[in-house]
Amino acid sequence: MRLRGVPDNVMLTTEPPAEIKIKVKDKGTVLLNYMLGKSFLPITLNFPLSKTTSSRVKVNWADIEKQVTGQLGASTRLLAVNPDTLEYYFSTGKSKKVPVRLIGKLTPARQYYIADTLFSPDSVLVYAPPFILDTLTAAYTQRLNLTGMTDTLIHHISLSKVKGAKFVPDQLNMVLPIDLYTEKTVEVPVRGINFPADKVLRTFPSKVQLTFQVGVSRFKSINADDFVLNVSYEELLHLGGKDKYAVKIKSVPRGASHVRIYPPAVDFLIEQATVYEY
Template sequence: MFGKRNIKLIYLKIYRKIRSFLLSDKSKEVLIFLFFFLLSSGFWLLQTLKNDFEVELTIPLKLRNIPNGAVITDEPASDLHIIVKDKGTSLLGYFLGHDFHPISLNFTDYQNRGNHVQIQAREIEKRVQAQLNASTKLISIKPEVIEYIYSIGGAKKVPVHLIGRVNTARQYFLTDTIFTPDSVLAFAPQSILNSVKFVNTQIVLLDGVSDTVYRRVFLAPIKGVKFIPNVVGLTLPVDIYTEKTLEVPLQGIGFPSNKSLRTFPSKVKVSFQVGLSRFSSIRPQDFVFDISYDELMQLGSDKYKLKLKSVPAGVSYVRIIPDQVDFLIESIPLYDN
């Protein structure tokens, strides 16, 4: 109740102030000023509209009657931008409810021009002029050349390549680049299709990645080629580095049947970094040392610097402890039966 009374008192107070102002001599002066200001503005606008102006207008452009089996690989412009000149009074009508009908291009009318169709703006100038007032002068049409490229039956699968830069956070690394699908269909005239070996994505820039990334990425356009689909799924699996140490036995390679190798120590420690997802799958036998009989025989020493012949995939920063061993080549007695 108290709130309603306050609102009513405020309303009455404002009403009295407005009524008092409108009945005062000062309000009459303001109203007279506004009347003559609006009147003079109207005369000025009418006078200005009698002058000539150049303005830009937009007319829709449509390609029609495309036959089944034809694929438009490079679309024509969707609008024509025209510059016209006329009195302001005439031009005002174009902006107040005047709708242009689309300029239609009949596909079959231009089939004799090959797969890359180019239509000069002057070829459709009369059709544009027909939608303008008789007093309106057509100055220019943009684009000056309307072009499109189409293909009938030409297609092939091409792989998708990632373009960009992916930086992971410290201790993380990228394990793979997966596209879904990994290949897309490319439609183009045969002369263009022969040169298309793959398609790039639009540029992907990522920094500080510490978890698997899922993205939808558009393919980079190639003039005259249509890709289906033109967007693919991108998965960037990320793993974290961890360190592991294994004891790996040393064995000789290429030793005769009557010779054997003994090393001191017989096993060495191999420390390395590997992704957490592969930590448990790496085994000692995955590391093979290149200790060949021929190389040992050529050494003038009983010490050998260890070299790894093979390392499992995904392993990095490999360290061998110790990286040098003493060795002895022993003869094995052979017994005849």
């Protein structure tokens, strides 16, 4: 059984049966041919486009019988059909666009990481009655569990069903780029911010080394300028006369992780700056 011409905004709450079974009478040789060699074409039902509200559709049995007997031999007599009543229910709903979210546990191999999760499309339309639509903020994939990944994964995945809702499309392509971790070291200056005009910060050393993990594909694109090691004047005053500052990273670029600082602390002086008056 096939139902065709169903609009996107229609949800089948009770679908017609996927198949029907028929009982026939004929000569043994004809019946044997049905069993061994005969393949039947699907019986198609056209969706009633004139209906726009929640409805029950009862299928005209004459239309079904015509499609069945048209595929039987002239000598074959149709005795019974199961089920003998064909009907389905549907409802129409409003729609909105929601983002796609992955559900599952993905564990790359050691020293590898998932650089991104890309869906095509990255959002879908969901049709549902208002009381269901208001609760939906995303479309979630069916659960995917993978371990030991070392290469980019391209996967065709279905969305998890939500009772009373219909996603369009309900299947999509997913790409998981897998990258290899490596280490990189850069030297970053420690800079003072929000200092009075007559004050200046001196640190010893003036730069610290940052060693971090980064994917091979981003190794060249991340450099020292992408990190921020600013320290404010107020922050140093709160140290209560100490002359050592534990370096804190204020900003880390996307793609860098497990950052280590050497030395972890620097000596500092707040010097009186020469202010020229004109």
